[in-house]
Amino acid sequence: MSIENRSNIAGETVPSPAEPARDCALCPRLVAYRHENQALFPDWFNGPAPSFGDARARLLVVGLAPGRKGANRTGRPFTGDYAGALLYETLIKFGFATGRFEARPDDSLTLLGCAVTNAVRCAPPGNKPETSEEIACRPFLTQRIEAFPELSAIVTLGDVARRSVLKALGLKASDGIPGHGSEFQAGRYRVFNSYHCSRLNTNTGRLTTPMFEDLFARVRAYVDAAGVPDR
Numbered sequence: 001m002s003i004e005n006r007s008n009i010a011g012e013t014v015p016s017p018a019e020p021a022r023d024c025a026l027c028p029r030l031v032a033y034r035h036e037n038q039a040l041f042p043d044w045f046n047g048p049a050p051s052f053g054d055a056r057a058r059l060l061v062v063g064l065a066p067g068r069k070g071a072n073r074t075g076r077p078f079t080g081d082y083a084g085a086l087l088y089e090t091l092i093k094f095g096f097a098t099g100r101f102e103a104r105p106d107d108s109l110t111l112l113g114c115a116v117t118n119a120v121r122c123a124p125p126g127n128k129p130e131t132s133e134e135i136a137c138r139p140f141l142t143q144r145i146e147a148f149p150e151l152s153a154i155v156t157l158g159d160v161a162r163r164s165v166l167k168a169l170g171l172k173a174s175d176g177i178p179g180h181g182s183e184f185q186a187g188r189y190r191v192f193n194s195y196h197c198s199r200l201n202t203n204t205g206r207l208t209t210p211m212f213e214d215l216f217a218r219v220r221a222y223v224d225a226a227g228v229p230d231r
């Protein structure tokens with residue numbers, strides 16, 4: 001089986017409409033950036049970073065887009081750059097992951113009833129996707145959400161993720177409350193919104209570990225109380 005279309009969601013058959021092709025060509029600017037990185041760093045992953053986690057996810061965490069030296073290098077969301085440390089340590093703390101996060105895709109980290117993906121799957125220059133790229137990538141997010149039969153909660157990291165999730169569900173960005181700690185219903189899912197766990201936000205104190213953990217404590221309680229949805 002080719003690795004080209006493989007999602008690293010455990011147990012998922014491939015190819016999946018929830019995951020872009022390894023050589024997805026939908027966004028010319030991101031393809032050009034990918035080619036630049038391929039020429040400079042041929043050993044890097046350099047492609048749409050597949051979603052990561054448990055096919056029976058009850059929680060989906062949605063980030064912005066792969067960091068150039070993070071998921072774009074390693075091929076796993078939030079792996080290899082700073083943002084993953086707080087995210088995965090917190091997922092372990094609240095029982096959504098087990099093992100050890102060592103910032104490489106072959107570490108022992110395993111997600112439990114949880115998956116992690118990005119609103120935009122390819123690394124954008126300067127970590128800033130364009131609106132057209134969010135739109136082009138959105139069908140994958142819609143399919144990703146719909147592919148989890150047991151999903152009840154979504155954590156959005158940052159405002160691009162919040163807006164993308166709402167639009168992926170056919171809602172308006174204004175249907176969900178912005179800001180860290182907000183919580184709202186979006187269709188059949190409870191959405192918990194967090195500031196992005198980027199180095200900038202944590203170094204400046206905009207997002208602290210207690211703020212992040214408080215949110216995940218609420219998510220844990222919600223997911224446990226929701227049980228497995230009857231669909």
Ligand code: URA
Pocket residue numbers: 049063064065066067070071076077078079081083084118
């Ligand atoms: N790495 C990701 O995969 N996504 C982000 O949003 C940031 C870093």
